[in-house]
Amino acid sequence: MxxxxxxxxxxxxxxxxxxxxxxxxxxxxxxLIGPSGSGKTxxxxxxxxxxxxTEGTIYVEGRPLxxxxxxxxxxxxxxxxxxxxxxxxxxVFQQFNLFPNMNVLRNVTEGPIRSLGKSRDEAExxxxxxxxxxxxxxKLTAKPGQLSGGQQQRVxxxxxxxxxxxxxxxxxxxxxxxxxxxxxxxxxxxxxxDSTDITFxxxxxxxxxxxxxxxxxxxxDSGRVLEDAAPEKLFTDPDHERTRGFLHAVxxxx
Amino acid sequence: MEIWRWDRFxxxxxxxxxxxxxxxxxxxxGSVVAYVLGLIFAVVRQLRIPVxxxxxxxxxxxxxxxxxxVQVFFLFHVLRPELLSGTGVDLSTQRLIVGTxxxxxxYACYTSEVYRAGIEAVPRGQWEAATALSIPGMRVWTGIxxxxxxxxxxPALGNYTIAMFKEVPLLFTIGVLDIVFYVKTVFASDVxxxxxxxxxxxxxxxxxxxxxxxxxVRRLERRVGTV
Amino acid sequence: xxxxxxIYLDRILLGLPATLWAVxxxxxxxxxxxxxxxxxxLSPRRWVRIPVRVYVExxxxxxxxxxxxxxxxxxxxxxGIPLAATPLNALMIGIMVLGLNHGSYGAEIVxxxxxxxxxxxxxxxxxxxxxxxQRMWRVLxxxxxxxxxxxxxxxxxxxxxxxxxxSLIAVPEMTKKADELRxxxxxxxxxxMIYLTLLVFYFVISVGxxxxxxxxxxxxAARVGRPIPSREKALARGGAA
Numbered sequence: 001m002x003x004x005x006x007x008x009x010x011x012x013x014x015x016x017x018x019x020x021x022x023x024x025x026x027x028x029x030x031x032l033i034g035p036s037g038s039g040k041t042x043x044x045x046x047x048x049x050x051x052x053x054t055e056g057t058i059y060v061e062g063r064p065l066x067x068x069x070x071x072x073x074x075x076x077x078x079x080x081x082x083x084x085x086x087x088x089x090x091x092v093f094q095q096f097n098l099f100p101n102m103n104v105l106r107n108v109t110e111g112p113i114r115s116l117g118k119s120r121d122e123a124e125x126x127x128x129x130x131x132x133x134x135x136x137x138x139k140l141t142a143k144p145g146q147l148s149g150g151q152q153q154r155v156x157x158x159x160x161x162x163x164x165x166x167x168x169x170x171x172x173x174x175x176x177x178x179x180x181x182x183x184x185x186x187x188x189x190x191x192x193x194d195s196t197d198i199t200f201x202x203x204x205x206x207x208x209x210x211x212x213x214x215x216x217x218x219x220x221d222s223g224r225v226l227e228d229a230a231p232e233k234l235f236t237d238p239d240h241e242r243t244r245g246f247l248h249a250v251x252x253x254x
Numbered sequence: 255m256e257i258w259r260w261d262r263f264x265x266x267x268x269x270x271x272x273x274x275x276x277x278x279x280x281x282x283x284g285s286v287v288a289y290v291l292g293l294i295f296a297v298v299r300q301l302r303i304p305v306x307x308x309x310x311x312x313x314x315x316x317x318x319x320x321x322x323x324v325q326v327f328f329l330f331h332v333l334r335p336e337l338l339s340g341t342g343v344d345l346s347t348q349r350l351i352v353g354t355x356x357x358x359x360x361y362a363c364y365t366s367e368v369y370r371a372g373i374e375a376v377p378r379g380q381w382e383a384a385t386a387l388s389i390p391g392m393r394v395w396t397g398i399x400x401x402x403x404x405x406x407x408x409p410a411l412g413n414y415t416i417a418m419f420k421e422v423p424l425l426f427t428i429g430v431l432d433i434v435f436y437v438k439t440v441f442a443s444d445v446x447x448x449x450x451x452x453x454x455x456x457x458x459x460x461x462x463x464x465x466x467x468x469x470x471v472r473r474l475e476r477r478v479g480t481v
Numbered sequence: 482x483x484x485x486x487x488i489y490l491d492r493i494l495l496g497l498p499a500t501l502w503a504v505x506x507x508x509x510x511x512x513x514x515x516x517x518x519x520x521x522x523l524s525p526r527r528w529v530r531i532p533v534r535v536y537v538e539x540x541x542x543x544x545x546x547x548x549x550x551x552x553x554x555x556x557x558x559x560x561g562i563p564l565a566a567t568p569l570n571a572l573m574i575g576i577m578v579l580g581l582n583h584g585s586y587g588a589e590i591v592x593x594x595x596x597x598x599x600x601x602x603x604x605x606x607x608x609x610x611x612x613x614x615q616r617m618w619r620v621l622x623x624x625x626x627x628x629x630x631x632x633x634x635x636x637x638x639x640x641x642x643x644x645x646x647x648s649l650i651a652v653p654e655m656t657k658k659a660d661e662l663r664x665x666x667x668x669x670x671x672x673x674m675i676y677l678t679l680l681v682f683y684f685v686i687s688v689g690x691x692x693x694x695x696x697x698x699x700x701x702a703a704r705v706g707r708p709i710p711s712r713e714k715a716l717a718r719g720g721a722a
Contacts, residue, residue: 050382083388091386097379101401110397111387163387257558319638319687320680321645324656328676331663364716371717413719420544424646434546450555457543457551465542471719480718 001026001167001199002047007056009042009223016042018223020056026166029193029200031210031231034220035246040203044169047201048091049082060088060167087115090160091169094176096152098144098159104131105140108159116163123162130158134188150181154188161192170202182206189213207250211235219243263451269441270459273433280353280430281419287358288418289411292365297395299366300373314363323424326356330428345429353425361414368410372403409475416464416471433459485668489659489675493682496658499568503575503644503654504686508637510580511587515633518584519591520617533588540585545643549578553650568653575647575654583640587633594629595621627701631712634694638687645683655682 003023009016016039024030032040045051046058049065058065067074068081077085098107108127112118118126131137134154144152153173160168170189174182186209193200193213204210210217210231217234219227219242227234227243238244299310317325329352338348376399384394426435437456442448521533540548552574557563562570598621606620648657659679662668668675691712702709 048382048386050385079391083390086386086388089386091383093379093383093386095377095379097377097383099380099383099398099402101398111389114390114393114397115388159387257555316680316684319641320683321642321656323642323645323648324659324676324679324683327656327660328673328680332673332676367713367716368719371714407717410717410719417719420542421546423544423546424649427649434544434550438550448550448554450551450558453547453551453554457547460544460547461539461542465538468542 001028001061002201003059004043005057005059007046007058008054009039009046009051010054016223017046020223020225022218022225022228024199024201026199027197028216029214030202031214031217032201032203032220033205033207033210033217033246034226038220039223040220041171044091044171044201044203047089047167047169049086060085083115087163088165089167089169090163090165092153092156092160092171092173094172096144096149096156096176098152098155100144103141103143104136104147104155107144107155108162111159111163127158127162130161131155133161133192134158148181149177150185153177153181153185157185157188157192165198167199167201170200170204172203172205174204174206205250207235207247219246221246257450259449259451262445262449263455265445266437266441266448266452266455269436269444270433270456272440273431273436274459276430277419277422277432280350280357280422280425280432281415283350283354284357284361284418284422285411285415287354288361288365288414291358291362293369293400295362295366296369296373299370314366317360317363322356322360322421323427325360326352326425326428329356349425349428349430352428353422353430357418357422357425361418364414365411368407368414369403372407373399375406376402405478406480408478409471409480412467412471412474416467419464419467420460483674485671486674486678489662489668489671489678492658492662493655493675493679496653496655497682499572499647499652499654500644500656500682500686502572503579503647503652504641506576507579507583507640507644510576511583511636511640512633514580514584515587515591518588519595522588522592523595537585537588540582541589545578545582546646546649548582549575549646549650552578568651571650571652572647572654575644575650575652579640579643579647582643583636586636586639590629590632590636591625594625594632597628598624624705624707627698627705627707628710630694630698630701631710632715634691634712635715637690637694641683641687641690655679 001024004020007017007020020039020043032043034040042051046053047060047065053066057067063069063085064074065085066077068077099110102110105124105127108130109120109123112123112126113120128137128140131140134157136151136154136158139147139151139155144155147155153176157173173189174185177185186206189202190209190213192198202210202214214231217229217231218225219234219238219240221242227238227240229238234243235247238247295310295314299307301307330349334348334352338351343351380398380402381394384398389398423432423434426432426438429435433456437448437452441452518533518537521529522537524530524533553571556574557570560570595617602620602624603616606616611619644654645656647654648660651657656679659675662675663672698709
C-alpha cells in the first residue's frame, strides 16, 4: 500500500528524516511513536503531499507520489496527478481543520462533491450515514464553532471517511482534546479500524491505544526508525534502551 | 468684507445638497471598483507568479506613494483623449468613467493590502484540509478561503470607503459636479464669492456623514475583529 | 520625442522647493500636533480630553480639500490680503492645513501606540514611584515610538500626496508648475511625459521618507528591544482612515 524508499527530508539545514525505508501492507494499522520532533508528523505530511521529499521516493499503491510515468520516463508530478493520488488517502488533523464557514454536513460533503464529482444527493446520503456512525446525526446543521473539540474531531473523521480513502493518516488526533473526550474518539477509531479494511498510519502519544489497535508499532528517534515491531514486543520487551526510556517517560506522565 | 455671514451659511445648503448626490455616487462606484480590483490584486499576488508578482507589487507601491490628484490629471488629460474621445461617449460619462477608475484604482492598491492580510489570517490548516480533500483550486478560494477572509476585512474596507468619500472632492478639478464644485463655482458665482461660512458648511456635511460611518465601522470591528 | 524634456524638468524643479517646504513643514507640524493631541486624548481631565477630541474628529471627518479652501478664504479675509498675489502666504496656509489635518490622524496613532504598551510597564513605572509625567515621557512614550513609526510613515506619505492639493490654492509647488504646461498647445502631445515625471518626483520623495523612517525604526527598536511592526499591517487595518 505505502512504501518509503530511501526518503530524505530536510528543512534548510535541518534533516528531519534520514534515509527512511519502510512499507505498510494493505489493511494494516501502524502506529508511529517517538519523542516530539522525531519526524513522525512529517511522514504523514509527505504522504498527503503537504510537503515534498528532498530525496528518495514514496510509493502509494505501487505508484510514485512525487513523480509520474510519462511515456516510460519519470517526470515531476503535476497538480492533476497529485489530486488523483490524494484521492487514495484521507487525513485527520490534530487541530481538526474543519471549515468554519460551512455547517457539519457541508464539511463532510464538500470533498466528495468537488473532487470525486458525486451528486449532492448521493454525497449527503453518505455523509448522513457517516455522521450517524460517529454519533453526530443531530448536528448536521451546526457550525464547527458550536461543537466541542471531541465533536469537531468526529466530524473531521467522518469528513475523511467520506472520501472513501484506502489509506487514513491520523496526526495526533487526540492531542488537542480535553482529557475526558479522548477515550470516545479513540473508541470510534478502533471501531472503524475493526470494521473496515482501510490502511491506517497513526501518529499518537496514546500508548494504550497504540497497543490495543495497531498491528505494528514503529518507534522513531531523530528521523530514523529505531524499532519496528508488533505492539506486544515493543511495549513489553523493546530492543533499545532509548525506546524503554521513552516509554517510561510517557507512561510516567500519564 | 465681513468675516462671517450667517445668511450665506444658510443659503449654501441647497448647493451642497446638489453636489452631495454626485459625491456619494462617485464614492460608491469607486468603492465597488476598489473592492473588486483590490481582491483581484490580492489573489494574483498570492499566486506568486514570477514577474507578474513583481510588476504588480511595483505598480501598487507606486500608486500608493503618489498623489491621487496627479493620477486623476494623468487619466483625464492623457489617457481619456486616447481611449474615450472617439467613442461617442459624452463628456460627463467620460468624467464618470475616469473619476471612478482613478479613485477605484488608487484605493484598490490599499484594499489589496487589506485582503492580503485577511487571506494570510486564514489558518494554514484550512489550506491543508482542502488539499487533503483534493478540492480544486478555484473552489478552495471561493468556498473556503474567501468566505473566511472577507468578513474580517469588512471594517478595514469600510474605513477606506470613508477615506475615499473625503478625497472624491478633488475630482472637481476635472469638472465633476460635486460638493466642492457647487460651492466653489456655482454658489460663488451666484453670490459673488464663497466665504468661510460656505466652506464651513461643506466641511460640516462631510463630518456629518463620515463620523457616524466611522462609528459604525468601529462597532463592526468589535463584532468581527480586525485583520 | 524627448526634445522638450529639459523644459519640463526645469519646470517641475521650479516647484520642488515649495513642495519640500510644504512636506517637511507639514510633517514638523504634524509631529508636534500628533503628540500634543495624542497625549491630550489620554488625559484623565475632561476639559483637556473633550476639546482635543473635537479637534481630532473635526479634522479627520471633514475633507482636507474643504479645509484647504476654508482656511485659504477665511485667513485671506481675516488678514485682508488677497491670497493669489502672495505665494508665500498660500504656502504658509498650506503647511498649516497639512499639519492640522494629518496631526488629527497622528493623534490617534500616538494614543493607540501608548495604549498598546503592556500594562505591566505602566505598573512597573508606578511601582518605581514615577510621576504621571515621568511615566509618560520616560517609560510609555519611548516604547510606544517603535509601535507608531510604521503608522507615522504611512501618514507622512499621505501628507506628501496631500501636498499636491496645495496647487488648488495657488501654491507654486510641483503639481501647479507642471499643470501650467497643459495650457501650452505645443506641449500637448507630451502631457504623459510631464505627468509621469511629476509622479516619479513624488515617488522619490515618498521612498526617501520611508527610507528615513525605516532607519529610525531600526534605531528605536534596538534601543527599546521590541520587534519592528510592519507598515503593511497598519495599511491592512484601514490605514489613516
